Amino acid sequence: MSPDVMWSIGELAERAGATVKSVRFYSDRGLLPESGRSSGGHRRYGPEALDRLRLIRSLRTLDLPVPEVGRALEHESALEDAVARQLREVGSQLTALRWREAALHLLQDCTPAERAERLRLIGVVAGPPDTTVMARFWRRVLPPRLPAELLAAVVDAAVPAPPDDPTPAQVLAFARMHALTAPGRLSIAPCRPDLRAPDEGYRPAVLYQGLGQAYELAATEMAQGAPQAGESLDCFVAAHADSGGLRDTSEFRRHLGYVLDQTADPLVDRYWQLATELATPADGPPAITPGSAHAWLRASLDAQLADAA
DSSP states (O other), X not given: OOGGGOEEHXXXXXXXXXXXXXXXXXXXXXXXXXXXXXXXXXXXXXXXXXXXXXXXXHHHHTXXXXXXXXXXXXXXXXXXXXXXXXXXXXXXXXXXXXHHHHHHHHHHSSOHHHHHHHHHHGGGGSSSOOOHHHHHHHHHHSOTTXXXXXXXXXXXXHSOOOOSSOOHHHHHHHHHHHHHTSTTSOXXXXXXXXXXXXXXXXXXXXXXXXHHHHHHHHHHHHTTSSOOXXXXXXXXXXXXXXXXXXXXXXXXXXXXXXXXXXXXXXXXXXXXXXXXXXXXXXXXXXXXXXXXXXXXXXXXHHHHHHHHO
């Protein structure tokens, strides 16, 4: 290329609308190709450097770090990865803003007495909602002998995913769930020995696998009407019986109903009420959670026992 079509660093910066300092910075990092040096040792650039500089500046406006810009210039797949990562980060930021907006509406649309309580709660939603406290709670109270894969599935089902665009009511439900599951707040009764046969060991994996199946069946039956005897209730009772080496009999069902009533924890019931509120979309029907399915099955068992009596 003849010298008369090459530019100095200042000319390149002017054509690109950049500063000399920026051009020098990118050149020093090997991102801009130099076409040569002047007789005085100054850098000279050709038209390809102008195209490259414009591309670099476009990538930098997307907040890509300089090392990622360099990789993106060399490999198309690196650019795709960088764009995907940026989209995830922007999505997370937008979610945080929506939660903050809903929290502000929560404080705006309430009485002074309600505002004092809500101010104490909503500190947990200052950024993207984090369910770590809830997940740790369930990992702490679930039986320690559950297989890792089953434990993860139970925790995932017990901790509803926060919506990306929450209503103020959902923000309040999340904040209350967060406060409720803080260390030392909730306690769940351990394995109940009175649901085991003599000389039989308790098998928590059998119970929780069976309960998961019962809740899935109940989700279908719950849409059909009031609590009632059916396949989901049979599966629910069988899960308790099988986990303790017992048989599903009328006597066992009566005893199970008694045990479930005696060991019910109001705070745990409150957790599941809040979980349902969090998982229910605006203007949608109530979401079905393991807690609501469990309550429906308990009511179904009570109804069956009442009919039998």
